[in-house]
Amino acid sequence: MKTYKTLHNYNQNTDKSSNTFIVKIEFCQHGTWQGKVIWAEENRTERFRSTLELMGLMNEAMASEAQVQIGEAKTS
Secondary structure (H helix, E strand, O other): OOOOOOOOHHHHOOOOOOOOEEEEEEEEEOEEEEEEEOOOOOOOEEEEEOOOHHHHHHHHHHHHHHHHHHHHHHHO
């Protein structure tokens, strides 16, 4: 039997910082979304041309936030 970590348990094991993304879908062409995503905490807007690109942008933002937190922890 396979067991899966639930999203709730996953969130308990991660840093308590939050990231808020506002996604505006402007078009749906060729079976995917195009639009813009706003990273609320940084007031940063990026355009995306596919759902995969959207996920990559969000992942990149989360990774850069984690790097900043690690750097801050090392200097403290």
